[in-house]
Amino acid sequence: MIYDSPIEVRHTLHQNPEKTLQEHETTEYLFRELSKVDGITLHRPFLLGLVAEYRVNDGDYLLFRADIDALNIKEETGWEFASKNDCMHACGHDVHTAILYGLVLTVVEKRPNQNVLFFFQPAEEGGGGAQKTVDTGFFDRYAIRCSFALHVNDDYPFGSVATNDHVLFASSSEIDVLFQGVGAHVAYPTEGKNTLLALRYFLDAIDRMPREVEKPFLFSAGKVAAGEVRNIQPAKAFIQATMRTVSTEENDKMFDQIEKMAEHIEKLTGVEIRVKRLSVYPEVKIDKGLYDRLIPKLRERYQVLKAPMKMVGEDFGVFCHLYPSILFWLGTRREAFYPLHHPKYLPSDDIIPVGIEFLYDLFTFLSDEPAL
Amino acid sequence: MIYDSPIEVRHTLHQNPEKTLQEHETTEYLFRELSKVDGITLHRPFLLGLVAEYRVNDGDYLLFRADIDALNIKEETGWEFASKNDCMHACGHDVHTAILYGLVLTVVEKRPNQNVLFFFQPAEEGGGGAQKTVDTGFFDRYAIRCSFALHVNDDYPFGSVATNDHVLFASSSEIDVLFQGVGAHVAYPTEGKNTLLALRYFLDAIDRMPREVEKPFLFSAGKVAAGEVRNIQPAKAFIQATMRTVSTEENDKMFDQIEKMAEHIEKLTGVEIRVKRLSVYPEVKIDKGLYDRLIPKLRERYQVLKAPMKMVGEDFGVFCHLYPSILFWLGTRREAFYPLHHPKYLPSDDIIPVGIEFLYDLFTFLSDEPAL
Numbered sequence: 001m002i003y004d005s006p007i008e009v010r011h012t013l014h015q016n017p018e019k020t021l022q023e024h025e026t027t028e029y030l031f032r033e034l035s036k037v038d039g040i041t042l043h044r045p046f047l048l049g050l051v052a053e054y055r056v057n058d059g060d061y062l063l064f065r066a067d068i069d070a071l072n073i074k075e076e077t078g079w080e081f082a083s084k085n086d087c088m089h090a091c092g093h094d095v096h097t098a099i100l101y102g103l104v105l106t107v108v109e110k111r112p113n114q115n116v117l118f119f120f121q122p123a124e125e126g127g128g129g130a131q132k133t134v135d136t137g138f139f140d141r142y143a144i145r146c147s148f149a150l151h152v153n154d155d156y157p158f159g160s161v162a163t164n165d166h167v168l169f170a171s172s173s174e175i176d177v178l179f180q181g182v183g184a185h186v187a188y189p190t191e192g193k194n195t196l197l198a199l200r201y202f203l204d205a206i207d208r209m210p211r212e213v214e215k216p217f218l219f220s221a222g223k224v225a226a227g228e229v230r231n232i233q234p235a236k237a238f239i240q241a242t243m244r245t246v247s248t249e250e251n252d253k254m255f256d257q258i259e260k261m262a263e264h265i266e267k268l269t270g271v272e273i274r275v276k277r278l279s280v281y282p283e284v285k286i287d288k289g290l291y292d293r294l295i296p297k298l299r300e301r302y303q304v305l306k307a308p309m310k311m312v313g314e315d316f317g318v319f320c321h322l323y324p325s326i327l328f329w330l331g332t333r334r335e336a337f338y339p340l341h342h343p344k345y346l347p348s349d350d351i352i353p354v355g356i357e358f359l360y361d362l363f364t365f366l367s368d369e370p371a372l
Numbered sequence: 373m374i375y376d377s378p379i380e381v382r383h384t385l386h387q388n389p390e391k392t393l394q395e396h397e398t399t400e401y402l403f404r405e406l407s408k409v410d411g412i413t414l415h416r417p418f419l420l421g422l423v424a425e426y427r428v429n430d431g432d433y434l435l436f437r438a439d440i441d442a443l444n445i446k447e448e449t450g451w452e453f454a455s456k457n458d459c460m461h462a463c464g465h466d467v468h469t470a471i472l473y474g475l476v477l478t479v480v481e482k483r484p485n486q487n488v489l490f491f492f493q494p495a496e497e498g499g500g501g502a503q504k505t506v507d508t509g510f511f512d513r514y515a516i517r518c519s520f521a522l523h524v525n526d527d528y529p530f531g532s533v534a535t536n537d538h539v540l541f542a543s544s545s546e547i548d549v550l551f552q553g554v555g556a557h558v559a560y561p562t563e564g565k566n567t568l569l570a571l572r573y574f575l576d577a578i579d580r581m582p583r584e585v586e587k588p589f590l591f592s593a594g595k596v597a598a599g600e601v602r603n604i605q606p607a608k609a610f611i612q613a614t615m616r617t618v619s620t621e622e623n624d625k626m627f628d629q630i631e632k633m634a635e636h637i638e639k640l641t642g643v644e645i646r647v648k649r650l651s652v653y654p655e656v657k658i659d660k661g662l663y664d665r666l667i668p669k670l671r672e673r674y675q676v677l678k679a680p681m682k683m684v685g686e687d688f689g690v691f692c693h694l695y696p697s698i699l700f701w702l703g704t705r706r707e708a709f710y711p712l713h714h715p716k717y718l719p720s721d722d723i724i725p726v727g728i729e730f731l732y733d734l735f736t737f738l739s740d741e742p743a744l
Contacts, residue, residue, distance in 0.1 A: 170559075174602060185713075186592035186614055187542075187683035196596055200572060220558035221568055222602040230546060230594040230612040240602040242558055311559035341557075 003036040006102035006356065007349050013094040014079075017070030017087040020127035023048045026068050030101070030120055039108040040118075045138030048122035049129060052104050054115060061115040062366055063139075063147035063323065064359060065316060066100035067093045067124035076343035090341050091125065092152035092332070099150060099355035106360050114367040117142060128279065130318035139322070146290055146324040148362060149316045150355055152347045154338055156331030159354050161298065162307035163328050165291040169284035170216065170244040171251045172313030173277050177202060177262070179226070181271040183235035195237035196226040198271035202239070205261050209254075217254065218244040218311050244311040248282045248321075282317035287324035294326070297365050302358065305331075330355055375408040378474035378728065379721050385466040386451075389442030389459040392499035395420045398440050402473070402492055411480040412490075417510030420494035421501060424476050426487060433487040434738055435511075435519035435695065436731060437688060438472035439465045439496035448715035462713050463497065464524035464704070471522060471727035478732050486739040489514060500651065502690035511694070518662055519691040520734060521699045522727055524719045526710055528703030531726050533670070534679035535700050537663040541656035542588065542616040543623045544685030545649050549574060549634070551598070553643040555607035567609035568598040570643035574611070577633050581626075589626065590616040590683050616683040620654045620693075654689035659696035666698070669737050674730065677703075702727055 004012065009030075018026050027048050034042055034052050043051040049068060075088040083089070097120060104118050117139075123129030133139075156162050179199055184192025206219050221241040227234030243258075245251040255277055262273040298304050307329055316327050332347035339345065376384065381402075390398050399420050406414055406424050415423040421440060447460040455461070469492060476490050489511075495501030505511075528534050551571055556564025578591050593613040599606030615630075617623040627649055634645040670676050679701055688699050704719035711717065 185684070186590065186594060187616065189590075189592070196593055200575060203572060218558060218561075220561070220603075220605060221599070222558060222604050222606065223599040224568055224606070224609075225597040227593070227595040227612075231592075231614050232594050233592060234594065234596070237596075240599075242603050244559065312557070 010098035066096035102356035160303035160331035162305035171283040382470035438468035474728035532675035532703035534677035543655040
């Protein structure tokens with residue numbers, strides 16, 4: 001039976017992007033194409049996304065993950081396979097998916113003696129697709145030795161790979177702060193409880209919070225509002241913020257400090273402050289043991305660069321906390337440079353065979369390793 | 373011909389309040405009633421409001437002013453003459469108007485030898501009705517010796533009057549501040565120009581701006597907003613503020629300082645800052661000469677209290693800058709106390725004859741004075 005090539009898969013996905021938690025057509029398309037492939041079993045543990053299982057023995061499994069969702073961005077590439085709707089695969093998930101699809105084809109063709117799960121994951125862009133799928137218990141049925149993911153990036157030269165041996169993406173949490181005070185005419189400031197004042201104290205205190213300077217930390221408010229009319233002191237205010245730390249533990253610790261600080265500001269201002277943490281994405285923590293074993297082998301065939309930690313989040317962090325894991329940046333830079341999420345970011349198709357070969361090499365190295 | 377009594381006028385106005393710059397029915401009603409009164413000429417210099425002129429010689433004029441507009445407040449008094457719509461005379465303008473109307477009746481009855489203009493002014497509550505009417509040039513035609521207004525207030529005992537010999541209401545200006553920066557993902561703070569940061573610098577700098585501590589000053593933001601989404605540094609922000617000072621000159625001076633400060637913060641942050649002053653109400657400046665002459669006489673018949681300056685605005689300030697003027701608080705407090713603009717503030721009808729008598733006494737004292 002004839003199935004689409006990895007590059008055709010990429011074109012199809014790129015033309016028909018679907019937003020986080022709306023990847024219905026994408027899931028159906030991948031399911032349909034992978035159903036044609038002999039030698040794998042398909043699973044749909046969650047509403048969206050799917051897992052292809054390659055099983056040849058009673059041993060352990062490797063887990064490879066790609067993300068399938070797109071962004072709410074209007075494409076500006078002018079490409080012949082450009083998006084047909086208002087979304088865009090501006091974070092390269094179409095490429096990741098095509099590479100993982102290609103890895104499936106390569107594995108069933110070469111039939112190595114190592115079990116694998118290929119996870120086409122939904123909702124990476126803030127939807128918590130990794131955790132949602134893990135929460136179904138599906139992966140608990142498998143002895144997973146380690147997990148891997150790739151992420152394209154113009155920061156690195158075409159065909160190179162980059163990672164590090166500690167943390168690649170920060171732990172990220174969404175934080176809402178609500179301030180409830182009492183309105184008063186601006187001419188009578190002592191008659192009210194001014195939430196704008198409490199909000200400013202709060203942001204000031206966070207800027208000045210004692211912390212370990214070696215540990216990257218970020219608290220940033222993207223949306224802030226206070227009050228309703230010019231001449232009444234604001235009775236209500238809110239902050240929508242995100243906090244990024246080197247680890248989930250650090251995230252918990254800093255959140256505790258912020259809550260304590262808010263209590264003091266409540267006493268100081270009389271304004272009620274409610275600090276809510278909406279979600280915590282774990283950091284993408286690279287397994288040092290795995291790194292030390294694999295990198296020397298990879299260096300023989302690839303340009304392997306050291307990547308700095310970034311204060312962005314990636315929900316592959318969920319797997320990093322379950323299994324020894326590595327996420328690799330896959331360099332896509334040629335002449336033009338565009339950052340991820342840019343309406344003109346467009347890795348070229350020929351990175352796809354490079355990614356497939358790289359993952360299969362990784363696969364081969366690990367097949368030679370002793371089982372769990 | 374029979375015309376409504378001052379208390380009937382008060383009831384009619386209270387039941388049919390009209391908001392700032394919408395006082396059409398109020399104007400028509402007053403025009404109709406005052407048309408029945410012999411011995412005065414009516415003028416309608418502006419779209420809304422009216423002036424009754426009493427002229428008996430070629431000498432100068434006294435100007436008495438009342439304000440006729442109501443507030444966007446739902447009445448909660450349960451009074452038999454309570455508002456029939458969603459507005460309310462919660463600032464006592466119905467009482468001021470009834471008193472001025474009563475003063476017209478008293479003057480035409482007693483026929484003193486002193487010219488007077490009775491100004492029923494629209495749009496005191498932020499609509500700039502005083503300035504709008506002055507701008508027509510109408511008052512330029514008259515030699516106005518001095519001007520007066522009353523304002524009811526539960527702060528003072530029933531029947532007392534209160535004023536001071538310097539400034540009774542602050543100069544008030546509306547200030548908008550717009551911040552235009554560049555958005556950036558929170559993880560890459562150096563790639564953007566963060567308007568929330570510029571906004572905080574701006575408010576901090578105002579709090580810490582050197583100023584003469586003896587001069588009351590207030591800069592207060594009633595409405596503030598920055599940014600649109602949690603994980604992007606705000607590209608836009610704004611402040612809607614009001615500034616209150618002891619004088620228009622001081623308002624100009626402080627505004628200059630704020631503009632200069634904003635320029636420095638622009639340079640510091642790279643964020644464009646536009647500081648706009650939308651309006652400046654002059655302070656209600658009491659004429660000390662007039663005060664010194666009148667108060668001893670008034671003390672013989674009334675409880676005259678010293679009123680502190682308040683950081684609220686009153687557009688009678690416009691007249692204070694044209695003519696020697698006094699605004700008197702007229703005390704309305706009995707058992708219950710409600711602040712102005714409260715949905716339950718309701719001076720009792722019997723303050724109206726007190727007010728009329730007080731203004732006529734004032735009138736008499738001034739008639740005895742040498743003309744201009």
